[in-house]
Amino acid sequence: MDEIVEAALRKWPNVPHCYGWLGLDARGDWYLRDEAAQAAGAFPAVKGSRIEHPGLRAFIERNYASDDAGAWFFQNGPQRVYVELEAAPYVWRLVDTRGAAANDGAAVDPSRVVSHTGRAAQVASCWVDEAGRLFLDTDIGVGVVHTLDMHAAADVVERGAWLPEECRLAELAQRFGYRLRPGSEGAAGS
Numbered sequence: 001m002d003e004i005v006e007a008a009l010r011k012w013p014n015v016p017h018c019y020g021w022l023g024l025d026a027r028g029d030w031y032l033r034d035e036a037a038q039a040a041g042a043f044p045a046v047k048g049s050r051i052e053h054p055g056l057r058a059f060i061e062r063n064y065a066s067d068d069a070g071a072w073f074f075q076n077g078p079q080r081v082y083v084e085l086e087a088a089p090y091v092w093r094l095v096d097t098r099g100a101a102a103n104d105g106a107a108v109d110p111s112r113v114v115s116h117t118g119r120a121a122q123v124a125s126c127w128v129d130e131a132g133r134l135f136l137d138t139d140i141g142v143g144v145v146h147t148l149d150m151h152a153a154a155d156v157v158e159r160g161a162w163l164p165e166e167c168r169l170a171e172l173a174q175r176f177g178y179r180l181r182p183g184s185e186g187a188a189g190s
Helices: 003-011 035-040 054-062 147-158 169-176
Strands: 018-024 030-032 064-066 072-076 079-085 090-096 108-115 120-128 134-138 142-145
Touching (some): 018 072, 054 064, 090 120, 090 134, 090 147, 108 147
Parallel strands (some): 018 079, 090 142
Antiparallel strands (some): 018 030, 064 072, 072 079, 108 120, 120 134
């Protein structure tokens, strides 16, 4: 977490949490959801405004974490902004054996993936949900494979390096203890 964020937390420890204003889609894009977007519908059906500023994206990703209940948030100074997740807390990009993006046809290192936040991870298991999305459980948490890397991921599965099991999205959220809609009532997947 950034030092400026930690300093703000010490200075203003009781700022109320924020819900419904930030979303993370299954491609690793962040969305601001103002009152109009929230009124128009739930995330991800209505996403809001995509955050494109590289500095803001980097700030969010450096200060992205989860609480003890499995709800993911962005610590924005003293305020915790909870994130609505389309699929999972992380979005994985596959890395080829040279350390480059896996979309140029080179062989993929099945043990190495990188999150949308830039964190490297080691794959432990994989899952396929009812929509055909591939999820990887890793040493830092669970995430969905980015759509641009599905051909490379299919090659890894065909080689037998990953053995996907079927599981519904709500069951994945419950199994791995993360919340798709923080602040909502109900089970871990709510």
